[in-house]
Amino acid sequence: MSRVDKAFRKGVKVSERHGAGEWTAERLSSLVLIPLTLWGLWGAWTVAGAGYDGAVAWLGQPVNAAILAGLLLIGLWHTRMGLQVVVDDYIHRPSSRTLLLGLISLVCLTLAAAGVFFIVRLAVGSAPLPAGFGI
Numbered sequence: 001m002s003r004v005d006k007a008f009r010k011g012v013k014v015s016e017r018h019g020a021g022e023w024t025a026e027r028l029s030s031l032v033l034i035p036l037t038l039w040g041l042w043g044a045w046t047v048a049g050a051g052y053d054g055a056v057a058w059l060g061q062p063v064n065a066a067i068l069a070g071l072l073l074i075g076l077w078h079t080r081m082g083l084q085v086v087v088d089d090y091i092h093r094p095s096s097r098t099l100l101l102g103l104i105s106l107v108c109l110t111l112a113a114a115g116v117f118f119i120v121r122l123a124v125g126s127a128p129l130p131a132g133f134g135i
Helices: 003-007 020-047 051-059 062-090 094-123
Strands: none
Touching: 020 051, 020 062, 051 062, 051 094, 062 094
């Protein structure tokens, strides 16, 4: 039986036993994101109209800063997994797939690092960066 015969059964591609872990991780991150998103909406409602000082005071509470960082990190992780599925399904050249997956991971990692940096910066009460980052 050839490799092609194993991958297809009656003309339909069958599972190659890959992806079960990713599928489970996507579902778990979705479940975790439900209460975190509801908390984020509640937090936005709480801070709305409070101005910059009110937002910094709210974010200065360690629990709020930690949950916001968790929401950001899990949301970006979930986003990366979803985009990986899209790339795997629709990009068939290995070099293009590798490049896109690396770019997606780099963008998500950069957003995660910047987001956590600014959450911590605001949580400890540091002044915001000047407009244009001082340039």
